[in-house]
Amino acid sequence: MVKPIIVKRLIFFFLLGCFLAPFIASAQQVDVKAQADTDRIRLGEQVKLHLSASMPPQGMNVVFPQIPDSFGHFEVVRRSPLDTTAQGNTKLLGQTIVLTSFDSGRWDIPALRFDLVSGGSITDSAFTGPLSIDVNTVDVDTTKAFKPIKGVRTVGWSFWDYWLYFAIGITVALVGVGLFVYFRSRPKKAAPVPVAVVVPPYEIALQQLQQLKSEKVWQQGDIKQYYTRLTDILRTYFEQQFNIPALEQTSEELLQHIKPVTILNQQRDKLRGLLSLADLAKFAKMTPSPEEHEGAMQHAQEIVEWTKPAAEKAAVAEAGKEEIKQPAK
Template sequence: MYKQQVIKRIFLWCILGLLSPFSLLAQQAVDVTAKADTNSIRIGEQIKLQLTATLTAQQFKDANFKVLFPVLPDSLAHFEVVTRSSLDTSINQDQHILHQTFTLTSFDSGHWEIPPMRFEVFTGANAAPDSAVTLPIGVDVNTVAVDTTKAFKPIKAVQTVPWSIWDYWLYLAIGAAAVLIIGGLIWYFKSRPKKEPVIKVPTVTPYEIAIADLKALKEEKVWQQGDIKQYYTRLTDILRTYFEHQFGIAALEQTSEELLQNIKPVTKLNQQRDKLRSLLSIADLAKFAKLQPTADEHEGCMQKAEEILEWTKPKAGPAEETGSDATLEKA
């Protein structure tokens, strides 16, 4: 008797062990379906195909549980995919339903089947994917019925539609508005008073600015503090700015040789050509070749700059200003 009970228990445990995988599979099973809104269309008409996958709440919340919908190509057997919607989710009680809708059409008459759709089911992070397959769907694609007993009707001629001005009222209104706007703009620009240009008379002349800058450079004692490059950069920039504002020469944008060439038409400035060449040569060597000029050369360059300014400064009388303007016009 005891042996029979042991044998029965062993038998029951074996049955439970065999059934446990199926119970786990049942827990992980996903219900997938493919439905069409009709099973009969005419050539060129469209059919809605909806794919759904039903998950339990436990499966939906499981981060490792995933269902991949089939990817339909643009063309199936005898069917063409017109549109495809995005994947959407709806909740029905404790079930989560994933669904996607495809719009299909066919231009081949006959009875055709939409092939089975394969879903990939992942039950774990490292688990191999399982497959869930839907049933095929039969669809009849019918031709347009033609009554062959009736005679063919002749092709109708092209008919002329009667012309009406009201068919073009919008274009006429736009054209009239454009003409009025253009005419108004022309009248406005012709009749508005012209503004006289405001001539600004400088209160400080370029010569006075240059003299003040040279004085400030001397007082700061830049080269005495060892900053040779800054001393010559500021010295030459003062002269170049003066030439640009006083004589209209783009001196700040030119090299030393270009500047010496462009001062030739300005008589007063060209008379100081040798002094300017000497000053620019020492300045270029100090700025770019790291030459260390002597103290006498520093003072000499400052003196040359002051002499150039003094020689070329504009005279105060009206007659002298007219002569100076004539010189610039010749330049």
């Protein structure tokens, strides 16, 4: 009865050994280490923890331990990327983790687990040995007296500490002065001069004759003033339109000077009769009839109206002369 049980156990251990043999062999092929560059630091100092793994170049991968940012009495300052090198038939993996501690005492870094991966799954794990780090405080000699607190020290002024501010200030000042000078010296735009509307002389004469007619001067008994204003309107018109010095001439002199002006000379008879009647009324104190008063006004208006086209032609000709005088641009 005992022999069958022993045989069964032997068979079981044999099969178990055959099953675990590959994993044991793979674990033996991987060598993992955790080493610290020192086992003694002071508060706040740093210690470098070097993790390494050596393994065959093919067949499996190693997953390094995931160390949290803070564990135990240590804090992780920084981590280096995983470094891979080849040494003969062995692949070496390495990583450096910088640690620090602010608690005094002797603290242990626990064993770290490296997972062995083959065929996309974890087949085994390898562990490093634990490490101990002494974290010491700063030694203080209590036998000596305390030194007084040093006062605040002032740093000497240096131009180069503020050169950028000086450069910006000078640049802004120069730009401001330049804009001020530019706007002060910039020529001001001259205000446009309003163009006066030029009224032709014949229109002025017709307006003055119409105004004289509406004032009814001769109806009020002032015959001399009526004929004086009537002839002055015509004489002023002749001077402005035909450049005849009519205001300084007698009636006969005026009739002589209108001969070169053909269109005005065509009204010579009307003008002669008007001037003769006006001279009699002003100087001989003759009193013309109402029909003669109205006829004199009508003749004056007809003379101006008759010479109106000539005035327009003269204006057009004068404008053409001004264009010829102007230099070509």
